[in-house]
Amino acid sequence: MIKALAVVLVILLYIVGGNRGIITFKSLFFNIAVLSLSILLMTYGWDPVIVTFISSLIICYITLFYQNGKNSKTIASFFSVVVVLLVLFSLSYYVGYEAHLGGIDEIIRYEDEIDMLSHDININMSKIAVAMIITGLIGAAIDASIAIASAVYEVYKNNRCLNLMELFKSGINIGSDILGASVNTLFFACLGESLSMFALLKIYKYSILDLINSKAFCQEFINIIISCIACILVIPLTAIIVSYILKNPNKFEKHLLKDELFLDFNKEK
Amino acid sequence: MLAKFDAVNIICNCIKKIEKKYIILNLVVMIVLIIGVIIIFNNYEWYDTTIVKIKRVESSLSNVQSGTEEKYYDQEISGIIMNGDFKGQSASLKNEYSLSGVLDDKYKPGDEVFIKINANDNGISGSILNLKRDKYMAIVLALFIFLLFVVTNKKGFFIFISLFVNICVLWYALALNHKGYNILIISICLVLFFTFFSLIFISGLKKKTFVAILSTLISLFITMIIFKIFMIYTQGVDYTYMEYNTGQNSLSGLFLSQILIGGMGAIMDVAITEASAINELVNINKEISIKTLIKSGYEVGYDIMGTMINILLFTYICGIIPLIILKMKNNIKISTIVTQIPMEIYGFMIGSIGVLLAIPISLFTSIVIFKKLRRLI
Numbered sequence: 223m224i225k226a227l228a229v230v231l232v233i234l235l236y237i238v239g240g241n242r243g244i245i246t247f248k249s250l251f252f253n254i255a256v257l258s259l260s261i262l263l264m265t266y267g268w269d270p271v272i273v274t275f276i277s278s279l280i281i282c283y284i285t286l287f288y289q290n291g292k293n294s295k296t297i298a299s300f301f302s303v304v305v306v307l308l309v310l311f312s313l314s315y316y317v318g319y320e321a322h323l324g325g326i327d328e329i330i331r332y333e334d335e336i337d338m339l340s341h342d343i344n345i346n347m348s349k350i351a352v353a354m355i356i357t358g359l360i361g362a363a364i365d366a367s368i369a370i371a372s373a374v375y376e377v378y379k380n381n382r383c384l385n386l387m388e389l390f391k392s393g394i395n396i397g398s399d400i401l402g403a404s405v406n407t408l409f410f411a412c413l414g415e416s417l418s419m420f421a422l423l424k425i426y427k428y429s430i431l432d433l434i435n436s437k438a439f440c441q442e443f444i445n446i447i448i449s450c451i452a453c454i455l456v457i458p459l460t461a462i463i464v465s466y467i468l469k470n471p472n473k474f475e476k477h478l479l480k481d482e483l484f485l486d487f488n489k490e491k
Numbered sequence: 492m493l494a495k496f497d498a499v500n501i502i503c504n505c506i507k508k509i510e511k512k513y514i515i516l517n518l519v520v521m522i523v524l525i526i527g528v529i530i531i532f533n534n535y536e537w538y539d540t541t542i543v544k545i546k547r548v549e550s551s552l553s554n555v556q557s558g559t560e561e562k563y564y565d566q567e568i569s570g571i572i573m574n575g576d577f578k579g580q581s582a583s584l585k586n587e588y589s590l591s592g593v594l595d596d597k598y599k600p601g602d603e604v605f606i607k608i609n610a611n612d613n614g615i616s617g618s619i620l621n622l623k624r625d626k627y628m629a630i631v632l633a634l635f636i637f638l639l640f641v642v643t644n645k646k647g648f649f650i651f652i653s654l655f656v657n658i659c660v661l662w663y664a665l666a667l668n669h670k671g672y673n674i675l676i677i678s679i680c681l682v683l684f685f686t687f688f689s690l691i692f693i694s695g696l697k698k699k700t701f702v703a704i705l706s707t708l709i710s711l712f713i714t715m716i717i718f719k720i721f722m723i724y725t726q727g728v729d730y731t732y733m734e735y736n737t738g739q740n741s742l743s744g745l746f747l748s749q750i751l752i753g754g755m756g757a758i759m760d761v762a763i764t765e766a767s768a769i770n771e772l773v774n775i776n777k778e779i780s781i782k783t784l785i786k787s788g789y790e791v792g793y794d795i796m797g798t799m800i801n802i803l804l805f806t807y808i809c810g811i812i813p814l815i816i817l818k819m820k821n822n823i824k825i826s827t828i829v830t831q832i833p834m835e836i837y838g839f840m841i842g843s844i845g846v847l848l849a850i851p852i853s854l855f856t857s858i859v860i861f862k863k864l865r866r867l868i
Contacts, residue, residue, distance in 0.1 A: 223721060223722075223725040223726060223728065224829070224830075224836060224837075224840075226721055226725055227721060227837070227840045227841070227844070228840065230717070230721075230844060231840055231843055231844055231847075234844055234847040234848070235847060238792070238796070238847045238848075238850055238851060239793060239796055239847070242793040242796070242797070243796070245797070246796060246797040246800065249797065249801075250797075250800060250801065250804065253801060253804060253805075254804070257804075257808055261812060261815055261816065261819075262819075264812075264816055265816050265819045265820055285797075285798075285801065289797055313631075313634075317627050317630070317631060320627055321622070321624045321627035321628075322596045322622050322624070324592055324813075325592050325593050325594060325595075325596070325813070326593055326594060326813065326814075326817070328621070329735060330734050330735060331594055332737070333734075333735075333736070333737060335731075335732060335831075336814075336817070339817055339818065339821045340559065340820075340821055341589070341591070341593040341594055341817075342556045342559035342560075342561030342589065342591065343559075343561070343591050343593060343816070343817060343820040343821075344559065344560060344561055344590065344591055344820075345591050345816060345820070346590065346591060346592065347591055347592045347593055347813065348592060350812060350813050350816060351813075353812060354809045354810070354812050354813065355809070357805055357808060357809040357812065358805055358806055358809035358810075359805075360805055361798070361801045361802040361803075361804065361805035361806065362802050362805075362806075364798065364801070365798035365799070365801070365802055368798065369798075372794075394642065394643075397642070397643070398642070398643035398644070398646040398647070399646075401642075401643060401646070401647075401650060402646065402649070402650050402653075402693035402694070403693070403759070403760040403763060403764065404760070404802075405650055405654065406653075406689055406693070406756045406759055406760060407756040407757045407759075407760045407799065407802055407803075408756070408802065408806060409654055409657070409756060410685070410752055410753060410754075410755045410756025410757075410759075411753050411754075411756055411757070411802070411803060411806040411807065411838075411842065412806060412810075413657075413658075413661065413752055413753070414749045414750065414751070414752035414753020414754070414755070414838060415749065415753060415806070415807065415810055415834065415835070415838060417678075417745065417748055417749045417752055418733065418734060418735040418736065418739065418745050418749060418834075419734070419735045420661065420662065420665050421665050421668055421669075421674065421735070421739060421745065422735040422737070422739065424662075424665045424666060424668065424669050425669055425739075431537060431538060431625075434624065434625045434628050435605070435621055435622070435623055435624045435625055436621070436624075437621075437622075437624070440624045440627070440628060442810075443628065444627070444628065444631055445809065445810075447631050447632060447635050448631065449806075450635055451631075451634060451635050451638060454635070454638045454639055454642050454643075455638065457642055457643075458642055
């Protein structure tokens, strides 16, 4: 069943996406490989937080520079996603430790599947919780960031006399339009994943107050909210960085050699 | 030097140009949120269960598991009771934790816990039930709402309302499941509601919204039919490894509902993007040919396809990291683990297939409605 579905997925990628589908498939494959490797390293006892940080940087690098090429858009996205990652690492570290989000929640721990396993694993589950939150948000952060960077880039391409402030404002405007859709995607994916948990909590007659204190719900909920915060934070950051790069290309000269917008500029040099 | 000057300039301009109205609105939102968080921090009286604020903790090594080298610690905890009949009195508690903390928690001074109380002559003791987590939820939620308002002004309000209403509707709809209604039928109704409500709330009562709703529903329908066909012609899904499966009355229905709702957001996103793009193109040039429309529509689709599939991948994988690590540490083979996480893998695959199908479907629906049926509507 899994194999059959995977085949359908790959064929559809090729039919719908053509060449772009193949690139998507390659980067998807690479992302899965990086994620599996980082999970493997965590089980070998490497520090989960550091492993996640490095793997998310690699994923960013691959998704941005391999899928979209090296230009002012991707450089701006890369910087803003890295800044957002650093900010949210500290936030999720604080919340993860203070709210005890690590470990297996109070409901699935009694299922046979978990019950039979040994729990002495010598890995700090609070750090795994931080790793979980960060892994959940990189996809969304990169998506929002590249969308805004391309939009600002297009605006500048069509109207070169806009100043930094106007570019920034149009970035924010476009960002607000994109945000609704990104938040919805994240929200429904998480909701779908935790539908069975909700159904079960309902069977156990959890009240709203029980719900907001339970580990099962908090793990899911804080995960979505922090991903959404990442999407929001990345909007002004990308907008300002991409406008700055577009207005001051001479400072980033050596990185923009392949940028079509600055080809003339480079030739003059 | 120039960079610094620029940065200062931008900030000054920013402050000047933002209208006063928005600053006041944001200040009001901030004050309301801070008051809300303070209330949640002191809401001890809302609970019937006794709450203890931990003041002092003494930890000591109790034993080291032979073989696994896992260290276990005992904690002697004392704290003050914050609500109920014994309010203000001190209580002493016991706790045991392991360094990994898979099933247990390490407590520290400042934590607040729910306890089951045992009063006797030697003072009050009790057993810890759960940590009080609502205040952290409040902090994260307040931060989210505040940033939403600061960055997106009015739009953020709509996004927040639509999320809030959706989660409330889901919570109350699941009560029907508990009463014996079929979960799959509830989910289909929920999907209809979510699609209409979220799309109308986020993009307004416009023609493109209805086009997006129509293409979302068609794409979802076709995706689910494909999945159903696969379920029939292959050996199907093993539900025993689904999480939270104890006590559920219809596992296959629940599984289908999960996949349906999980893929919905991404498909909705593709549909609204395609509909807005085609709408924009037709509005700018009324005489635009269908061939050009198809070409630009696919161009838009290519741009979102990769990132959408990536979002689905990361959202689904992040939830199962702890379980995978736990199982790998128990020497279960990776090939076995892959078959034991059906929900996440199928969710990701069906979601991605849905996204890919939604690109041509929403493209053609938009073209038919905006171009062919122009004169009829």
